[in-house]
Amino acid sequence: MEIARSKGPDELLNWEDIQKMRYSWMVACEVMRLSPPVPGAFRRVITDFSYSGFTIPKGWKTHWNVYSTHLDHRYFPDPEKFDPSRFQGRGPAPFTFVPFGGGPHMCPGKEYARFRWKKAIPDEKIIYKPLPVPASDLPIRIEPCI
Ligand code: HEM
Structure with a gap:
């Protein structure tokens, strides 16, 4: 509330304000702990290994x-x-x-939270192959939020 009160009517939070909002950040982390936006990811096994008494052979796909x-x-x-x-x-x-x-494969998007982005091709078509994807791979322009 102290930070909100220090702002003008249309003034947005900046990166420095967010850094000071320790409790809000803890709430956001606890939400992501209990309800992670991404449930996990896949890894291709490149060498045989054992885990918890199971043998996982090279070539299998695992999900963390x-x-x-x-x-x-x-x-x-x-x-x-x-x-x-x-x-x-x-x-x-x-x-x-x-x-x-x-x-090494940790989400690089974590850092993009500090940037605004706009589509470089505003009316880019969606094509189906067979899932819907942007026809030109969704080029974007980014600029820092502050
Ligand atoms: C709340 C938002 C997001 C969450 C929770 C999230 C979560 C994740 C997770 C769990 C992975 C898998 C990491 C692994 O395989 O070990 C991942 C990978 C990735 N994320 Fe995100 N992500 C988010 C937003 C974004 C955004 C906004 C972008 C891009 C603008 C992005 C780009 C990527 C890319 C490119 C990878 C693959 C990285 C690699 O394999 O080296 N993510 N993300």
Whole structure:
């Protein structure tokens, strides 16, 4: 409220304001923990390995799942409970809070939250192959929010 009150009638939040809104950020993280926007991703197995007594052969496709990590009581006690204070201080251990993945293929979109973007071809057609996709691969122009 303090930040909102310091703003003019049409003045938007900037990156600095958002950095100060620690509690709002903790709420956003807790929402993404309990309801991750992306449920996980696939990985092609490039070498045989064992996990939990199962042999996973090279060439298989595996799926890593965000929910199973976010609801693991070892990392998030009482995991079903909505509790933003989990993100206080140092927050969850590395690789336990993974709405954007982790490691080299972590979502690069995380950083784009700081940018506005516009379609470079406003009336770009949608083609079907067979899923609907933008005909020219959706070129965009981006500019920083601040
Ligand atoms: C709340 C919004 C978003 C969430 C929760 C999210 C989540 C994810 C997750 C879980 C992955 C998989 C990472 C992995 O395979 O280990 C991913 C990959 C990716 N995301 Fe996002 N994403 C979001 C927004 C965006 C946006 C806005 C963009 C682009 C503008 C984007 C671009 C990508 C790309 C290109 C990859 C593939 C990265 C790679 O394989 O190297 N994402 N995202």
